[in-house]
Amino acid sequence: MLFCQIKTNVINMKILVVGEKKKNVFAYVKALREKGAEAKYLRILKFVLVSKHNKSFIKTTIGLIDKYDAIFIQSRTSLGPFIEPMLEQIEEKKIYSNCKIGSYYNSLNEPLQNVTLTTNGISCPNSIITGNEKNIEKIIERLNFPILAKSIKGKEIQQSMIVNTPSELNVFIKSMKHEMDGYLFKEFIKGRIISCLVIGNKVFAIEQTKENNDSQKINLMKGKTYRVRDDEKEIVISAANAIGYDIAQVDIINKKVISVSPIIPLQEFNKICSENIEKYVADFLIEKVKLQGEKKSYKDDLKKIRKAFSKTLFGRLFSKKKKTVIE
Amino acid sequence: MxxxxxxxxxxxxxxxxxxxxxxxxxxxxxxxxxxxxxxxxxxxxxxxxxxxxxxxxxxxxxxxxxxxxxxxxxxxxxxxxxxxxxxxxxxxxxxxxxxxxxxxxxxxNLKSFQITNHKYYTSQKLSKEGVPGILSTLLISPKYIDLVIKEIGYPIVMKLISGFAGKGVVLVKDKGQMNSLLDTVHLFEECICMQKFVKSKNPGTDVRCYVTGDEVTGIMRIAKKGDWRSNLSRGGSAKIIEMTQEIKKIALTSAKILNMDICAIDLMDNNGKYVVIEVNFMPGPFKKYIGNLMIKKWIKFLYKKGIENKKKIK
Missing domain, CATH: 3.40.50.20 (Rossmann fold)
Structure with missing residues (x-):
């Protein structure tokens, strides 16, 4: 309060929006600027991570990112191996981000996402993950048909198919041209998928108009706005947080979570829900920066008092060793 | 009786x-x-x-x-x-x-598995805590390679982030080599890790430190003639060595930072100072060179920790 400038004043806030295509995310930059924040867009390809002895930093074509108060990331999960170490640096610099460390790995790996949600008490379709297709009929006795079967090779899901009988499942397994590293079998739940957009404690939702009889593909533009119930709201917010996101799309069916993703389909949600989602996102980011600023301020004040004291006669007499000033 | x-x-x-x-x-x-x-x-x-x-x-x-x-x-x-x-x-x-x-x-644990399977992430995690390592960078697009060259300079070691046993590692000596390699590597992987080439006092050799709890066992690995990578799977050899306190400290600190009770830390001599080049989640026990020494140590350690853990739970 005494020495440092607390970021409660929006005009002092610097927020970086990181994405892959400008047209997909520039609405957020605009919304932040309208609220008075200094917002900038930068393509994730323009980032380079550097690690030296005792120091690591994020280098971009516009310089270092240290001056930013928040970084809003909207990149695909396959960039997880790049984004994860980047998130660690962002957190170290006490910059707010909508994604926590580990979130992108959780999203990139569907079996891991499944296990993470289950261990956090979040209801998902019953599933079995296995590396071996031998005795598959016996293995999947624990599940009810229809089953969504997925094959895994390396770090990716190769193929997926809904199977209704054990013989269809065998056909799926035998259709694999190469040896797979694993399989994910999930009970396929029929019903209407609800796609929820979680922004902190706010949830916007789109419900599919038709039941998903043969596919888990969602076409948001063919959905209708949906008012989530309290229990559904709790489920989707918990799911987003369990995976590591403050802002995420969470799809549910009959109150079971089927996927969590960091990318917001902005256009679709704006159209169907008749909202300006980017303004809610902007409000959320600004609020987070304010909260972060308040937490930082007293610590910064103590450091500055200590520094000032160490320069006095008493400070020199009583201090045990010199400390370098933290930048 | x-x-x-x-x-x-x-x-x-x-x-x-x-x-x-x-x-x-x-x-x-x-x-x-x-x-x-x-x-x-x-x-x-x-x-x-x-x-x-x-x-x-x-x-x-x-x-x-x-x-x-x-x-x-x-x-x-x-x-x-x-x-x-x-x-x-x-x-x-x-x-x-x-x-x-x-x-x-x-x-x-999960986190240590994710980090040690990522060459750049390992380097970042350790160097942040002051463990001597190699200057490393990570990028997505070859278009911005200049940002990397400004930091590292040539020669550069280009690595696939989850390569192992010396695979997916290429030494790049100049810009000409870099341009032709970059496009090829980028076809296979979205992220490219580049590290400064470490000039070793003893080229083709490194030290593998097996960490088992608080104990460190040092093995020197020597590369096959003509190869700059010292991995035994590439035809090198190994022998047990007496380690300096410096090496022991680096190995134990690295294992602690990564929260791993059993692992192997590979170090290289960089102009008289040892630096960490890699951390192994699943180290091979080098049976051909040291018999069952490491296997015995691991099993005894796991037994001891298992007992301690079981008593804690009770």
Whole structure:
């Protein structure tokens, strides 16, 4: 309060929006600027991570990112191996981000996402993950048909198919041209998928108009706005947080979570829900920066008092060793 | 009955019944597995080896199970020792996350698996805490290579982030070589790790430090003639060495930062100072050169920690 400038004043806030295509995310930059924040867009390809002895930093074509108060990331999960170490640096610099460390790995790996949600008490379709297709009929006795079967090779899901009988499942397994590293079998739940957009404690939702009889593909533009119930709201917010996101799309069916993703389909949600989602996102980011600023301020004040004291006669007499000033 | 006999019987009666399951890669070395199980059976009451592909991870409303035949590995064992590689990354992550819910002792964890399977991430994590390492960078687009060259300069070592046993590593001497390689590498991987080439006092040699709890065993690896990579799988050789305090400290600190009770830290001499080049989640025990030395150490350590853990839970 005494020495440092607390970021409660929006005009002092610097927020970086990181994405892959400008047209997909520039609405957020605009919304932040309208609220008075200094917002900038930068393509994730323009980032380079550097690690030296005792120091690591994020280098971009516009310089270092240290001056930013928040970084809003909207990149695909396959960039997880790049984004994860980047998130660690962002957190170290006490910059707010909508994604926590580990979130992108959780999203990139569907079996891991499944296990993470289950261990956090979040209801998902019953599933079995296995590396071996031998005795598959016996293995999947624990599940009810229809089953969504997925094959895994390396770090990716190769193929997926809904199977209704054990013989269809065998056909799926035998259709694999190469040896797979694993399989994910999930009970396929029929019903209407609800796609929820979680922004902190706010949830916007789109419900599919038709039941998903043969596919888990969602076409948001063919959905209708949906008012989530309290229990559904709790489920989707918990799911987003369990995976590591403050802002995420969470799809549910009959109150079971089927996927969590960091990318917001902005256009679709704006159209169907008749909202300006980017303004809610902007409000959320600004609020987070304010909260972060308040937490930082007293610590910064103590450091500055200590520094000032160490320069006095008493400070020199009583201090045990010199400390370098933290930048 | 003699007093010595009574003491032995008492000790036996007090001995905790301990069990271990070792989860290995789909493609494993039979001789190593045989040696591990043999040593484990000397110490544990029940020892089992199972490959990762034979385990089923079952998630239901009731919770999570790690099933192998009729056993739930999360509850039926006192010690779970995961020994799988980056080849098993997708399943491995899910299994390690599941193991976190178990009360069994596990010397490794999900985070350490994710970090050690990522060359740049390992470097960043360690260097942040002051562990001497190699100047490293990570980028997505070859278009912005100049940002990297400004930091590192040539020659550069280009690595696939999850390469192992010396695979996926290329030495790039100049811009001409870089341009032709970059486009090729980028076809296979979205992220490219580039590191400064370490000029070693003894080229083609490095030190592998096996960390087992607070103990460090040092092995010097010597590259095959003509190869700058010292991996034994590429035809190099190895011998046990006496380590300096500097090397021991680096190895123990690195293992602690990554929260790993069993691992191997590879170091190289960079103009008289040792730097970490790699951390191994699943180190090979170098049986050909040091016999069952490391396997015995690992098993004894796992037994000891398993007992301590079991007492804590009680």
């Amino acid at each position: 003699s007093s010595k006999k009574i003491k032995i019987e008492k000790k036996f009666a007090l001995k905790e019944k301990m069990s271990i399951v070792i989860i290995g890669s789909k493609k494993f070395k039979q001789s190593t597995v045989n040696a591990m199980i043999s040593e484990a059976q000397e110490v544990f009451d029940k020892a089992m080896f199972v490959t990762i592909d034979k385990i089923q991870i079952i998630t239901t409303e009731k919770g999570l199970t790690l099933k192998y035949k009729d056993q739930n590995l999360l509850t039926d064992y006192d010690v779970i020792y995961p020994r799988f590689s980056s080849n098993d990354f997708l399943l491995g992550e899910a299994i390690l996350k599941a193991i976190e819910t178990s009360k069994a002792y596990n010397p490794l």
